[in-house]
Each structure stands twice: as C-alpha cells, then as structure tokens.
Amino acid sequence: MPINLYDASVPVFTTALENLSLILQKASTHSAASSLPSSSLIADMKPLTFQIQTCSDTAKGLVHRLTDSVLVSIPDTEVTFEDMQGRISKTLEILKGAKREDFEGKEDEEIDLRGRKMKAKQYVLEFAVPNFYFHYTTAYGILRMKGVELGKSDFLGLDRKGQ
Numbered sequence: 001m002p003i004n005l006y007d008a009s010v011p012v013f014t015t016a017l018e019n020l021s022l023i024l025q026k027a028s029t030h031s032a033a034s035s036l037p038s039s040s041l042i043a044d045m046k047p048l049t050f051q052i053q054t055c056s057d058t059a060k061g062l063v064h065r066l067t068d069s070v071l072v073s074i075p076d077t078e079v080t081f082e083d084m085q086g087r088i089s090k091t092l093e094i095l096k097g098a099k100r101e102d103f104e105g106k107e108d109e110e111i112d113l114r115g116r117k118m119k120a121k122q123y124v125l126e127f128a129v130p131n132f133y134f135h136y137t138t139a140y141g142i143l144r145m146k147g148v149e150l151g152k153s154d155f156l157g158l159d160r161k162g163q
Helices: 010-027 033-038 048-067 081-097 120-145 152-156
Strands: 110-113 116-119
Touching (some): 010 152, 033 048, 033 081, 048 081, 048 110, 048 120, 116 120, 120 152
Antiparallel strands (some): 110 116
C-alpha cells in the first residue's frame, strides 16, 4: 500500500511548527531577545525571521500544490517574536484545514516547482520535507548559538508530548 502524502507531510509539519512555536516562546524571554529575529548563523545566511517564513511557505505551499487549493499569501513582514508566532498560527490553520482524502492517489501527479517538474511523491519526500527541516533546524541552531537554553527535547517536542 502506498504511503499517503498527507501522512508524510501535514502531521510532520504540524508537529514541527507547534514545537517551533514553543521554541520561539522560550527565545522571546532570553536576555538578547530583541536581537534574535535578525540573527543568523553566519553573515551570508538568512536571519531567524527568514527561517520561520520558509518553514511556513514550504508547509502552506505543499498543501496548495497537492490539493489544488488556493495558495494563502502571507507577506514576509515578520520582525518580532509576536509576528513570527502569528505566521506560525496562520500556517497551522492551513495545515489543520487540509484533508487526508485530498492527498489520496496524488503520488504520481506532476508538480511544477519553479520550472522543475517532479512527481508529487518525489516533491514531498525529496524537497518539501527536507527543505522544511533545513530551515527548522537552522532556526533552532541560530537560537542555540545565541545562548537560548534549548535541547533535543525542545526540537522533538518531547516535553510537550509528556515523553
């Protein structure tokens, strides 16, 4: 039985975004909180706000591409923790509105990702999920580098899940 692309993406993104929200909540109380949104790992990398925007764009773009739903536009205007939390909330609403049955049988449909064509299964497993986690991990790394007390349990959401 083929994997349903919903199962490989929407719950994964939902859990990670919920974890990211809690991570940002911790970061917002850090002594250097005001400078964190514009912080990056190294000068030629994008800042924390961009990492959050890209996690959001990847998640909502996946729902759009695989369900033929309207792409919800969220302008990239975040500069504060409150802004980033708002974007995560909007993205979670989009994910919560996605229906598993709308993803059924889509594995072999062609996806056009900015001129690069691929099967939907390849798009989910080889682009969307890895891209999302690259930016999620980078956001976590920026905050750890700046001294926010975070650990693997924050990244995985283990405390949130009571594990």
